[in-house]
Amino acid sequence: GDSVTQMEGPVTLSEEAFLTINCTYTATGYPSLFWYVQYPGEGLQLLLKATKADDKGSNKGFEATYRKETTSFHLEKGSVQVSDSAVYFCALSSGYALNFGKGTSLLVTP
Amino acid sequence: DTAVSQTPKYLVTQMGNDKSIKCEQNLGHDTMYWYKQDSKKFLKIMFSYNNKELIINETVPNRFSPKSPDKAHLNLHINSLELGDSAVYFCASSRDRAESPLHFGNGTRLTVT
Numbered sequence: 001g002d003s004v005t006q007m008e009g010p011v012t013l014s015e016e017a018f019l020t021i022n023c024t025y026t027a028t029g030y031p032s033l034f035w036y037v038q039y040p041g042e043g044l045q046l047l048l049k050a051t052k053a054d055d056k057g058s059n060k061g062f063e064a065t066y067r068k069e070t071t072s073f074h075l076e077k078g079s080v081q082v083s084d085s086a087v088y089f090c091a092l093s094s095g096y097a098l099n100f101g102k103g104t105s106l107l108v109t110p
Numbered sequence: 111d112t113a114v115s116q117t118p119k120y121l122v123t124q125m126g127n128d129k130s131i132k133c134e135q136n137l138g139h140d141t142m143y144w145y146k147q148d149s150k151k152f153l154k155i156m157f158s159y160n161n162k163e164l165i166i167n168e169t170v171p172n173r174f175s176p177k178s179p180d181k182a183h184l185n186l187h188i189n190s191l192e193l194g195d196s197a198v199y200f201c202a203s204s205r206d207r208a209e210s211p212l213h214f215g216n217g218t219r220l221t222v223t
Contacts, residue, residue, distance in 0.1 A: 032209045038151075043114075043200055043214030051209065087151055093208035096141060096158040096165040103151040 002027040002094040006101035009087075013080055013108050021075040021104045023064075023090035031092040033057075033066050033073040038087045038103070047075075047088070080108045113137050116201045116215035123191055124223055131186045131218045133201030141165075142184035143202040143212065144176060153200070159184055160206075191222045
């Protein structure tokens with residue numbers, strides 16, 4: 001079935017460092033791809049999405065490009081802040097379900 | 111106004127008990143979901159409903175029974191609770207299929223002792 005694989009965490013970075021969280025997917029069709037973020041004690045929030053190949057989703061300085069040739073949707077940010085500390089989930093849509101990766105915990109230190 | 115609200119926020123109970131978690135969305139969405147998040151943060155879909163109709167039931171034990179009285183509500187009833195049921199349960203909704211963004215509640219932390 002459709003699935004998502006993302007890099008294991010935790011990831012620890014210093015403030016203003018560059019962030020990459022890798023995500024690859026397996027799907028039979030052409031799913032939409034998402035990144036969600038979960039702050040401590042909260043539910044998940046949509047961070048960005050892309051609906052077709054070569055689309056770039058962006059929000060709050062984060063970006064990800066839907067790469068069909070490499071079946072990837074890597075999350076990047078040029079300069080992270082302490083407030084970006086959270087768990088990040090890559091996900092793909094599959095009909096009436098959203099299938100999530102296992103999540104990557106990010107800790108940004110001052 | 112909270113878009114997706116679920117109650118209670120915390121639920122502590124003993125093995126063998128029956129408990130319910132309620133979820134309501136005020137977004138006018140047609141689809142609602144229940145997800146289970148384990149201690150390692152892994153999220154697994156349990157159920158999805160579209161316009162009160164069950165669409166997905168992902169190999170969840172029969173002890174879990176969702177009920178959707180109307181498309182704004184999706185409640186989760188759990189019979190004969192077991193230790194392994196301890197987790198955070200998230201309710202979510204989306205406008206239609208999962209291509210449209212999901213809006214999540216803040217979760218219910220269930221602890222079975």
